Amino acid sequence: MERYDYNLPYMLQYEHVAWYEEGEVKILDRRIYPKEVSYVNCKSYMDVRQAIKDMVTQSAGPYTAAGMGMALAAYQARNLKDDDKIEFLKNASEQIATARPTTENRMRKITENSLDIGIKAIKEKKDPAEAIKNDTIKSLNRRYSTMEIVAKNLCLLIKDGDKILTQCFGETIIGMMLRILKEEEKNVSFYCAETRPYYQGARLTATCCSEMGFETTIVTDNAIAYLMENIGIDLFTSAADTITRDGNVANKIGTYQIAILSKHFNIPYYVTGIPDDDKYTREDITIEMRDPNLVLEGRTAKNVKALYPSFDITGKEFIDKIVTDKGNYDPENLHTYFDSETKRFY
Structure with missing residues (x-):
């Protein structure tokens, strides 16, 4: 096969x-x-x-x-x-x-x-x-x-020499983007937000970027503003666990705050993925709450509590493009994705 x-x-x-x-x-x-x-x-x-x-x-x-x-x-x-x-x-x-x-x-x-x-x-x-x-x-x-097509559309927005900020681990889109960038011989560098408390950005995204031969740097989740202001980032990109028809996205917790910072520093934010046909607005998204002990990890007093939402929702006003297999959409026009025939994904 x-x-x-x-x-x-x-x-x-x-x-x-x-x-x-x-x-x-x-x-x-x-x-x-x-x-x-x-x-x-x-x-x-x-x-x-x-x-x-x-x-x-x-x-x-x-x-x-x-x-x-x-x-x-x-x-x-x-x-x-x-x-x-x-x-x-x-x-x-x-x-x-x-x-x-x-x-x-x-x-x-x-x-x-x-x-x-x-x-x-x-x-x-x-x-x-x-x-x-x-x-x-x-x-x-x-x-x-399908994600290879998405990656090709994303790579059209990436220039040689770009500094790219990532969030969490986008799995297939990360692999396909890296493979295509390598084939196109684009010399880019990656800055990976560590993504606490599981550190998917530090362990998974950064490992893939480095394994494929790209210069890779990990940054703490609370150093993003410093990075943007002092090092300089050309674009921020992430996948999404949910993309609603009206252009809102749910992704790993912390994505929303990076999107806000990107808007402040005039850095484009590109979301990659396939829109969900059965989710129309942010009201259709359920946010998973995980065990707060994963955040505490024995670092503080026994009576201290923790909050651990697994995802947050980023509004379409903070997103520059939603990159799909059909092309790159302005978030407010994403609903037109379903006007033409869609290919089976899952």
Whole structure:
């Protein structure tokens, strides 16, 4: 089967995102990568759900884990009667889709498609686990190839010599952007906001940028204004966990404040991704609240509290372009994305 993960960083190659094989799903533990290259081995679909919930994998990684988790669910149900297999897969689809609330709509597209593939295989007396795994690889190819188009559109906005600020870890768009910039021989440098408390920017984005040969610098989340004022940034870019039809985006906590600073310093902010057809306004976005102990980490007095929203919402007035597979849109015109035929993404 053709694959689109060629010449990408280690952690973006399919087997190193999440992979089903012989009754087990192996997921690269991004909470400790690259300091340690370790995998979480899931023996059940509920293990996969928990791994997603615990952020073993983040960004687009959960979509791959979800598909591979559905293959594992089919394997778990291998000795059941056909009707019971289908019910087992239906429950697995619901459990995995709801692992994290903000991206539930996208996860459900993955798991419900896997469910359909599994049911079809069961009725045709084929192996549903293998059918779901193969379809998950097709989904990976579809997402990677689509994001390659997005990356090409983004790279049209990047000039040789640019200093680029990133936020969190955009997964596929990061890999594709780096691959295209390398092919175009553009000499750019990256400044990666560390993205506390999981440090996805420092550990994941910065690792990918450096691995691909680009000059890479990590900055603390509270040094962005200093960076913009004293070092100089040419553009800020991020992916998005949700893009509403009216041009608002939800992304990793801290994105909103960087967008405000970008506006203040006249630095363009380019959001990359595919708009969500089922989310119309910011009111359709659910913000996931995570365990505050992840922020505290034993650094303060026992009676001190913490607040840890996983995402924030950036209004369209702070975004210069939303970069998609159909081109680069002004946020207020993003609704026209759906005026023409859209390709399947998930």
